[in-house]
Amino acid sequence: MKASWKSFIALLCVLIACIAWSPAVLAAPAVAETAAGPVLASQISPLASNKTPEQIANDPAVKAAMDAAWADSNADNATTRHEEGGWIYEDADGNISVQRWPAGNRSSIDPCPPAPPQPGGQVVGEFHTHPNWHPPDGKDEAGKEWKQGPSEADKNAKTPGTTGIVQDRSGNVTLY
Amino acid sequence: MKKRKHNVWLLVGAAAMALMLTFAGCGSTGITREQAITIATQAVADDGVMSLDGRDTESVEEATYWHIYFPYSSPLTRGGEPHVWVDKTSGNVTNIYYTE
Numbered sequence: 442m443k444a445s446w447k448s449f450i451a452l453l454c455v456l457i458a459c460i461a462w463s464p465a466v467l468a469a470p471a472v473a474e475t476a477a478g479p480v481l482a483s484q485i486s487p488l489a490s491n492k493t494p495e496q497i498a499n500d501p502a503v504k505a506a507m508d509a510a511w512a513d514s515n516a517d518n519a520t521t522r523h524e525e526g527g528w529i530y531e532d533a534d535g536n537i538s539v540q541r542w543p544a545g546n547r548s549s550i551d552p553c554p555p556a557p558p559q560p561g562g563q564v565v566g567e568f569h570t571h572p573n574w575h576p577p578d579g580k581d582e583a584g585k586e587w588k589q590g591p592s593e594a595d596k597n598a599k600t601p602g603t604t605g606i607v608q609d610r611s612g613n614v615t616l617y
Numbered sequence: 618m619k620k621r622k623h624n625v626w627l628l629v630g631a632a633a634m635a636l637m638l639t640f641a642g643c644g645s646t647g648i649t650r651e652q653a654i655t656i657a658t659q660a661v662a663d664d665g666v667m668s669l670d671g672r673d674t675e676s677v678e679e680a681t682y683w684h685i686y687f688p689y690s691s692p693l694t695r696g697g698e699p700h701v702w703v704d705k706t707s708g709n710v711t712n713i714y715y716t717e
Contacts, residue, residue: 524695524696524717526695545695545696547666547667548666548667548696548697548715548716548717549689549694549695549696549697549717550694550695550696551691551693551694551695552693552695567695569695571717572717573697573715573717574717579714583666585664585666585713585714585715586712586713586714586715587697587714587715587716587717588714588715588716588717590697590716590717592695592696592697592698592716592717593688593698593716594688594689594694594695594696594697594698594716595695595696597692598692598693598694598695599695
């Protein structure tokens, strides 16, 4: 009888703890930190785009932004080359726009928090440059060997359901 | 007579155990995971291509090598990492490459 009471009290404590814990967790927004500040997960949840990854990559706004990002990457300069990139947005009418990220470093880049979503618009993709890999064997001027991306970190960091694009110095554009 | 047989089996058992331990010793690695990580960390520092600040350390044991790599700790960073292969017997770095 005593054991039953103990069990009952233990179960009651667990139940109270669960009830107290769940609202606090459910109410807390998912927040991730970047160098530029916190990014709310709700800000980067993908819009259900009707466009294919290829259509997004070939959109004139994206191509122009990628060309500019590549030029800004200084890929031909061994001391100043660095990664550049940006978010790709799609509005309710299917129009694509781009918000560039702050410049990265030689082999990585941290995105800025996305701009507040436009009505009906959301992030549908991201792009960045890979200025280190040299054709044909991947070795740079110093003989250091680089592998073509996207890296595992690139794949893991991308919001699921969005399109990732990397451009390397051989002119390859890889979707992931 | 029985006691002698018993002793013989004891000797056979001891010899078998010694053989097993010998062969098990041959199969073990000369370089431990911790040693391989130390070697890889130094190799990356000597290379001077990437800083290891803000990175985790991962290791995979392969047949003859330790594969050590250093992914970013931040799940939001898009970026590359050094990959280092350390020979399990000699401790030599046999390959380093970088992703971006």
